[in-house]
Amino acid sequence: MSQVIALEHQRADSHATISEDSLCDLAEVFKVFGDSTRIKILYDLFEGEKNVTEICQDLEMNQSAISHQLKILRTARLVSGKRVGKSILYSLADEHVKTIIAMGIEHIEE
Numbered sequence: 001m002s003q004v005i006a007l008e009h010q011r012a013d014s015h016a017t018i019s020e021d022s023l024c025d026l027a028e029v030f031k032v033f034g035d036s037t038r039i040k041i042l043y044d045l046f047e048g049e050k051n052v053t054e055i056c057q058d059l060e061m062n063q064s065a066i067s068h069q070l071k072i073l074r075t076a077r078l079v080s081g082k083r084v085g086k087s088i089l090y091s092l093a094d095e096h097v098k099t100i101i102a103m104g105i106e107h108i109e110e
Contacts, residue, residue, distance in 0.1 A: 028076070029076055029078075032072060032073065032076040032078060033100070033104070035069070035072075037059075037061070037065065037066075037069050038069050038072065038073055039101070040059050041055060041059070041066065041069055041070065041073060041079070042073070042078065042079070042092065042097060042101055043101060044058050044059060045079065045090060045091055045092050046092070046098060046101075048091065049082075049089040049090065049091045050089065050090055050091075051087045051088060051089055051090070052066055052067055052070065052087070052088070052090070053087075055070075055090070070090060077093050078092070078093050078097050079091065079092060079093055079097075080092075080093045
């Protein structure tokens, strides 16, 4: 929560305004969080890098469904992938993604 407070103080101090384009981009990112399968994938990746097969097993879903959602998550830059041999290992793009999910969980559990 301290990051939120710091952001509020930063905004108050600088009287900065965020551009319309940035607000639209933010709305698009939040749309990606609007699907429970994508949330499950992100939460599964809290444990570290995984390939599609591992994610499918963890979530008990088929590969085409997981691959489709991973593409959306990659496009939104929430997940990254690196090729290792013939497979791709997926991971959270950065710690911000973990923070957003953790704050969402904290919010709903209040």
